[in-house]
Structure formats: C-alpha cells, structure tokens
Amino acid sequence: MPEAAAKTRIAIGDLSGGLASAIVAITGNVAAGVIAFAPLGPEYVGQGILAGMLSSIVAGLMAALFGGAPGMISGPKATTSMVFAALLASLLATGRFDLANPESANLLLSLAFGAVLISGSVQVLLGAFRVGGLVKFMPYPVVAGIRNTTAILLIYGQFWPFLGVSKQSPLELLGGLGQIQPATMLVAAVTAGLAWKGSKFMPKPAGVRATGRLEVLELTFDAFSKLSEERPQVAMKIQKSIGRILGTRLRGANALILELDS
Numbered sequence: 003m004p005e006a007a008a009k010t011r012i013a014i015g016d017l018s019g020g021l022a023s024a025i026v027a028i029t030g031n032v033a034a035g036v037i038a039f040a041p042l043g044p045e046y047v048g049q050g051i052l053a054g055m056l057s058s059i060v061a062g063l064m065a066a067l068f069g070g071a072p073g074m075i076s077g078p079k080a081t082t083s084m085v086f087a088a089l090l091a092s093l094l095a096t097g098r099f100d101l102a103n104p105e106s107a108n109l110l111l112s113l114a115f116g117a118v119l120i121s122g123s124v125q126v127l128l129g130a131f132r133v134g135g136l137v138k139f140m141p142y143p144v145v146a147g148i149r150n151t152t153a154i155l156l157i158y159g160q161f162w163p164f165l166g167v168s169k170q171s172p173l174e175l176l177g178g179l180g181q182i183q184p185a186t187m188l189v190a191a192v193t194a195g196l197a198w199k200g201s202k203f204m205p206k207p208a209g210v211r212a213t214g215r216l217e218v219l220e221l222t223f224d225a226f227s228k229l230s231e232e233r234p235q236v237a238m239k240i241q242k243s244i245g246r247i248l249g250t251r252l253r254g255a256n257a258l259i260l261e262l263d264s
Contacts, residue, residue: 024058027077031058034078037159041091042101054078080152089114164190 035054039046058077065076090110093099099110128134162169166183175181221229221240230237 027058028055031055031078033156034080034083037080037083037156038078038086039090040087040159041094042107045101054083080156081148084152084155086114086118089117 031054032051033054034057035050035052036047037050038053039050042050061076061078093110093113094101100106101110164187165175166186167175167181226237226240229240
C-alpha cells in the first residue's frame with residue numbers, strides 16, 4: 003500500500019507539473035508562432051499561433067516517447083522560429099508565390115513544413131549516430147552571438163506592443179506621439195520589472211551553518227534499495243534532494259566554465 007500511495011503521488015505530481023508547464027509555455031508558443039509566420043503578414047498571425055501551439059504538443063509527445071533522458075525540455079524556440087521565418091522570406095523572395103491565392107499560399111506552407119520534416123529527420127539521424135557530442139567544441143562566442151541576436155530581435159518585435167501602437171516608421175511615430183498608450187506601457191513595464199527583479203522580493207530559504215562537530219553517514223546502494231522497498235516516500239525525498247543539489251552544482255560549474263572560456 004505505501005508503494006501504491008507513493009506512485010499515486012508521483013502521478014499527481016507529474017500531472018500538476020505538466021499542467022503548470024503547459025500554462026507557462028502558452029506565451030512562448032504564441033511568440034514563436036508569430037515570429038515564424040511574420041513574413042506572411044498580419045493575416046497569418048492566427049495560423050502562426052496555432053502552429054506554435056501544435057508544435058509544442060507534438061514536440062512534447064515525441065520527447066516523452068523517444069527522448070533519451072528522463073527529463074527533457076522541448077517546444078518551439080525563438081531561434082528555430084527565426085530560421086523558419088527566414089525560410090519563408092527566402093521562398094517569397096523568389097516571386098513564385100502569391101499570398102492572395104490560397105493554393106499558392108498552401109503550396110508555400112507545404113514546402114516550408116516539408117523542409118522542417120527533412121531537417122527533423124536529419125536531426126534524428128544525427129542523434130542516432132551520437133553526433134550531438136560535437137556541440138561541446140562549438141566556441142562560446144558563437145553561441146552567445148546567436149542568443150544575443152535573438153534577444154535583440156525579440157526586444158525590437160515587442161517595442162511596438164510596448165508602446166501600444168501598430169508597427170510603423172520612426173518618423174511616423176515621432177509625428178504622432180499622441181497615439182502612444184501610457185496604460186499599456188505601464189502594464190508592460192511592471193511586468194518586465196517583476197520578471198527581471200521579482201526574485202529579489204521572494205522569500206529565501208534559511209541557511210544552515212554547523213558550529214560543532216559533524217558526523218558523515220554513508221548510504222550504500224544496497225541500503226538505499228532496501229530503503230526504497232520499505233520506505234518509498236523517504237527514498238523519494240532523498241532522490242529529489244540529491245538531484246536538486248547536483249543540478250545546482252552542475253549549473254554553477256557550467257557558468258564558471260563559460261566565464262573562463264570567454
């Protein structure tokens with residue numbers, strides 16, 4: 003019975019965690035879809051948002067079914083969305099597609115998503131042959147350049163919604179400053195401020211410092227296996243604590259390595 007109860011709690015935790023992550027990912031999915039379909043114009047914003055939502059669902063299912071790690075983060079990203087947008091822009095630049103013609107627009111999207119299917123198949127093959135290990139040889143400035151460029155493009159794309167106006171030339175904006183919405187700017191500024199510095203106002207866990215002699219206890223694999231059978235709840239808490247500590251240490255080590263490389 004204790005083991006069944008522990009599995010029930012794990013299942014409830016997985017469901018609640020999945021629901022929370024799905025709610026949080028909605029904004030990112032919307033932004034990714036808008037970016038990906040931006041070359042097609044505002045008429046295709048709805049289809050872009052729908053594509054972002056569906057890609058998040060499909061990516062999550064594929065990662066859960068075929069992922070090589072127990073915990074993986076998957077879904078649409080701004081970088082891949084910009085690559086897709088560049089593909090659409092290059093296809094439109096050929097002059098062979100007319101967005102006013104539904105058949106031509108559908109052909110354009112079919113070619114673009116066909117390219118996505120091919121690139122995904124290539125990624126599957128690269129993963130099967132363990133080629134992903136070569137990523138560690140990629141210079142850090144290259145990665146930083148990609149991420150910083152993505153950030154700049156995202157900031158530029160959100161500049162007009164921040165002001166509460168439609169996208170226009172700077173001269174048109176300067177000539178009509180009255181169209182700026184102060185309430186929209188206030189809401190956006192407060193939201194950005196909370197996302198940036200909100201963690202400083204959150205309660206922090208109390209630190210513990212030893213002032214006397216310490217005793218180190220060793221938990222062998224056999225003992226832990228026996229503990230998992232007799233007290234699964236206690237074993238689960240120990241596993242979560244170990245995973246949290248290791249994750250924190252690894253993130254700190256990665257950040258230090260990146261600083262040394264730069």
